[in-house]
Amino acid sequence: MSAAQTPTEEQEVVPTRGKPRRRSGRRGLAVTVVVGIVIAGGVGVVVFDPFGREKQDTTSETTTETALAKVTKGTLSARTLENGTLGFAGDYQVVNKADGTVTELPAVGKVIPQGKVLYRVDGKPVILLQGPYVPAYRDLSWGMEGNDVRQLNAALVALKYATKSQIDPASDYFGRQTYYALKELQEKVGAEETGELPLGQVVFLPPEEVRITKVNAVAGDKAAGGGAFMQASSTDRQVTVALNANQQADVAVGDKVTITLPNGKSTPGVVSSVGKVATKENDKTTVDVRIKPSNPKVTGELDQAPVQVAIVSDTVEDVLSVPVNALLATAGGGYAVEVVDPGGEHRLVAVKTGLFDDSAGQVEVTGGGLEVDQKIVVPSS
Template identity: 50%
Template structure:
């Protein structure tokens, strides 16, 4: 018996004459393929969109970055300016020779010479240091003369202990018998001829009781002629000199505390002793003024001369300021800054703040704003 031919149905894809069972199987396969394509397409979309689109977070989502806590504090903040300076000695003086002959002996740099001590020797005779600034030695002095140079000599003799028993006065402008006897005493101690006269080449007057020799211009055996610069010296007082921007003049005052960083990286405190009033053009443009600083402990600065040092100068301050660590600040999208305050419940609230003084030494910044108070906890990056 002949079997009946299969019932033919139209193919869903549009072809006629496809058996019904085969069509059903094809539909199942087609659905599977479509589903796979859709899944693959979805995965591809996520893979492509992921690197370029930021996922939208729900209102309760928090950053997974590790954080810590800090406290809003109240107190004094200071602003400082760091500049380069030079460590040396106060003043610079030049000893000019007035004697005639040959330089027979000279001091070495670094030597400290006090009033009455020999600065150098000419023909074996000492030329001494005397304190005075009224006038230089321009003439030989002897009994009967008067003038400002005589008064200067009388004051120096008394400072060395010569002349009180004779009634010598430091204000006397007369070279009288009291001055003559005082000079003879000095000459006896120096080991030179005791004639009571004071030749112009016998001393160099400088405005210091002692100097530290920094440079010698001549050599032993050289001709000693009047007017020849012999040596340079400074005081024994330590000093740091810095040049700061002229715009900071009103913010730096005499007595301000500073911190000096020495070449060996040790730090010593100091104080501003003078602030310049004359501005000078700086090499890189702008104008600068000179500020002089005295170390609190001069011995701690060593003996280096003209040594480069770092100086941190106080330029501004504010008392009773609310402050947070600088790294607590968050930049806001619409401009300005805010801090993330931790509520007692543990919730975090973003609070806009206004910034004030930055204390870079302490790493703190002055803030103000609604809801900002001392003792409140704020979020900072985890250390």
């Protein structure tokens, strides 16, 4: 029995019952095929074949241990449990445009913020700048326009080499202030202070800072312009789940999740994207679901670490609920719970089921006469 089902009263004897089909939420449950009926001091069990075979009456005494739980009121959430991989968001190719000999490269795992030296060719710095629009593809100088100029202006303002009143970060024009701000950046990193940006002096990548994940070149290599020197990710933490493609509709952007980390601790997160292109591997078709941890610091720095993800697909508040294994399937096709009155008398109360909270082992119920803290019979573990 789970923690959510731990008995709080003395144990009694009633039959063990199975888990019925869920009425609502995005997940389905198996149909219960064993029906328990309280008969005086014993228990009658009627077994139904879900495939239509003849039913059989097997009324008998049982010595299965039971316990008492209570009807509770509160919030329930429907969840699906999936295996995931904890790592860093993004996968970027660092393409070199400088000619010469590679003289300095970063180590795998090193974090480099924009405005700092990414690597060196012929001893000259190649600078990382944030650029979400286009990669570097030409020399830039006073009077030029374009998206590459726009991202240069935005980077110079973000790095405080100019104020917003001096350079509009959304401007795509290389003007006087761009010239002076660029000279300050070049001085800071030890490059020649020309106020012009030659092709190969900067690498534009979307994140504000990158984490090196792979280095393809070695010091001393000939740096032929256009080669992919290394790979990088952002420093944003991310969990990726390879979800069965037929479950894609069960998960949506914004769904809340609970991430269980390798150290056993849990932390919340939110679904940030659900893949639309399926991948087939070893007869399994999946889509990638990406999750952003709400508190990235507690996830540590492990890369490609296995985690478990409980995705919340539906939530109900202020509802009555009982442990799932308190449900009895009745001969008429519905469900009931076995209530124990204050005087010790046992009786069946018909209920309708709502949302199932698998992680808590609880199910939403409605039924005449059910009240908070009422005692009900559940199987003992």
